[in-house]
Amino acid sequence: MDNYRNPQVVSRSEWLSARRQLLLHEKALTHQRDELSRARRALPWVRIEQPYSFEGPHGHLSLADLFAGRSQLLVYHFMFDEGWSEGCSGCSFLADHFDGANLHLAHHDVSLVAVSRAPFARFQAFRQRMGWKFPWVSSHASPFNREFGVSVSDDGSSQYNYEPYSGSETELPGLSVFYRDADGTIFHTYSSYARGLDILVGAYNFLDLMPKGRNEEGTMDWVRHHDRYEGADADKSHCCHE
Template sequence: MRTPSIVTPDEWEAARERLLVKEKELTRARDALAAQRRRMPWQAVEKKYEFDGPNGKASLLDLFEGYRQLVVYRAFFEPGVHGWPDHGCVGCSLMADQVADVTHLKARDTAFAYASRAPQPDIERLKARMGWKMPWYTITDEFDADFGVDEYHGTNAFIREGDQVYRTYFINNRGDEALGSTWSYLDMTALGRQEQWEDSPEGYPQTPPYQWWNWHDAYEHAK
């Protein structure tokens, strides 16, 4: 292993400052990309999809849990997938380990769910074993094929206007590996983080940054 040079503290700080310029450029580029996502056209979801959930049958609208937005990750846990029936796909399981407490997403009017083709008893067993808390539904129809996740994992974002659901964005492949934090999920949604500094279309909901942050057990919807 050929290691970098060893330098003094001043030299190290100078090197860091040079790299920090590029890091800030990357941050601004991510913000600009998220602003473009908020201006993406919406695709109307006309078909009625049905899932099995811990409380019985559920529609795609039910997955919103009354919130305005929904983020759904398609995880591969089902017969024919490596690890079955003891485990889900290694990559999808690593993703599940990264998912932040979804209570923070709900504070921004956004629900979150996993979806697989495994039956609910197997999903509940796996969640208990691995300590995963996110809602996890069973796909029973063409939802995965219709939204680009029948052969590989991916994350879809939706929004609703009343009972009408729209697809607003989709991330898969290496784009998924950056997801897991509250911010990464909000940045892919149509409404974004909903903070005043964001470049969003006129009329989008926004509040001052930091103001809405809270302990995950202190939000009103978590009590």
């Protein structure tokens, strides 16, 4: 049974004792997370040889163009396929966090860009509906999505999250990180998928502090596009959910 349904009620001094014990675990996890981040940064790099092509608001873009003059690039592989009229609700949940982050990342040598397989024109109405400002481009004419593991086959021949994939979705979420050297050479440094994307979801960090936690039966089963929550029109301040 979840703790919030049957809480142990104690005195303030007993609570402080339990809280101090939990703090030891929290500090240990923080140190483990720091070690994991160091190990992530220590991964070997792969030189990008393929001239990937993208489409943005002003036409053709190269992978180098996505850096926008910075040395680091984080690509979010946003699920939006050719025939869709709106983006995946889970990807949209993550994307609701991007504009706030980009206010700071752009001043710290990082470009954050969403990339989708659908043609550029296909997702413009949805982008406007969501009110997003972050860069979002199409990889429609490029093998980029396939080669970075997010456009897959449902016939059992593909991998997703570094394991054989047996699901039915052919577009999947992920993130990929790139570095651009001073001489223009581009390297792939990291990619992550599935629960590895939790690190981008600030709302989950808030929920993890709450008595009910994430309170979901399946990952993101409660999530809606932020204009489809009950009362969304009346209260725009809660559009950090998606």
